[in-house]
Structure formats: C-alpha cells, structure tokens
Amino acid sequence: MRARHLLSITRLPALLSAVLLAAAAGASFAHVARTTVYLADMADFAAMNEAYRGFWRKDYPTRTTLITQLSAPGAQVEMTILAADAPRQIVLHFLRGVDKGKMCDAWEESLKNNSPDASADLKEKFTTLCSYMDDVDKDQQMIFTYLPEQGTSIEVNGAAKGTLEGKEFADALFRSWIGPKPGPGEDFKKKLLGKKD
8 A cells, every 4th residue: 555645744643544544445554564754844854753753652664754845836745655565466558669778767767766765675676677678569568466475576568577576676666656756757646546637
C-alpha cells in the first residue's frame, strides 16, 4: 500500500488516519513500515515532528524527512506512507514504441528522483532491471509482479526476463510511477491511482 497526501502540518494526525484508511481499504497503522515526509521549510520540522510523535505512541515506523520544493503551491508538507508487504502488479500497455535506451534512462532518472537514499544493492538491481529491457513496440506490454516471498518478476513483450528479490526493490520500482516525481508525469500517476482532475 502506498499513499501520498498534501496536508497542513497542524492537521497531520487527523489526515494520517484518513489517508491510510482511504488508500489501504481499512489497513491500520500497525501495517505502516515506512514514511517519507517532504517539508517545504526546515523551520517546520519541529512542528511536524511533534505532530508525528503524537500520532504514534510507540514503535515508530522508519521515517525519512526531506526538505524540498513541493508540487502544490502553498503546501507545507507531503507524505508518503509505505505499508503492507503484499502482492502487487502493474501492467504497462504501450501506446507507442519506446527503445531500450530510453527506458534505461527513465529507470535511472526515476531511482535518482524517487529514491534519493538508494542503497548500493538497490542501484545494482536497477542496473539489472535495465539489462532486462528490450525495445517495445506499440500495443506491447511490460508486466511487473511483486510477491513478498519471491520478489519482483519482470516480463517484457511476453518473455519472462527475471526476478529481482526484496521489498526495497519493489517499493523503489513502484515509486517510479507513484512517487514524488513520477517518470511518466503527474497525469499518469493520477490515472494510475484512480484520481480525477
């Protein structure tokens, strides 16, 4: 499960519940594994930290806090919540042809933009992902299937390419489409998440 929401720091605890429950269809905060908080101003860190601590009484999930320019004008904070190590899949149906080189460039850019704290192991897995790519023609597909006990299997043009182990890789891969800076753009992300304009 992944949820991201723009919110006011003063309303952080109430909105955390609303965001998680809406995105996870009833999951509880016991399922939260990691959060990433994006602040527009470092001066807001203490207020955010107090609100955050007030919500989780104990067993805080891993948190990363980044100071960055936010996507919505006037927003103070954005948050990403990762939880539930559960199966997930995305099927990409191509509306135009894309060559392998452009896809590899996109994977590299996505990792840099959406996983700035990527480990050496994660970077190596994205290099392996690039080696799995082929040129894709219009109407062909790529399928990415994550199973917690197996990893992420990659299928390109109907051919099984391999499986990359670990939730860290799956989370980073899915951030390519629904992270803070989705490679295909915000419109793609909104459609993928079922959001309306």
